[in-house]
Amino acid sequence: MAILQKEDGSKLTDLQSIVQELAPLGITLNYWSIGDNPQLHQLLAQDSLNDTEKETVLSHLDHYFKELSERAGYTSRDLIVLHPEVPNLDTMLSKFDKVHTHADDEVRYIVAGEGIFGFVRPDGSQVELTVQPQEYINVPAGTQHWFILTPAQRVKAVRYFCGTTGWVPEYTDIKIRVGREVVSV
């Protein structure tokens, strides 16, 4: 289940309370079951997946993609698989660990592992949301956010896209406060 950490260090784990805290940002956070197909579960338990295996995982979950396509015009999806042995993992992650926005919504369905989305709320306060398996998140276009992995550095997530543009991060120069050690000098 998702965990929301606020700047004062307090944490929320109840989905309804988390949804309420994120409401000013227009973020959608839903529970989406991955079902009980044994082949899917076996693939999700592997560290790395080849292209064929990724496509098999996606095909098991394409009823969600179909629904998004029909309801909101989504045109493509892929599966991102990150773990500590992925070459240049840190370089890849460093693009997204600073506060940024996108011209399109950032839509993710976490199917294994976990990741942390940070957000700057309209009042300037910051929160960090740990998103866990079977959780779908839609971060609206223009939302100031960042993304990092937890210390395990493992996540498998389906990414949904409306088009090929709008995906470049626009950095906003805001300093991240939440979730960081405060060093006093």
Ligand SMILES: [Fe+2]
């Ligand atoms: Fe992003």
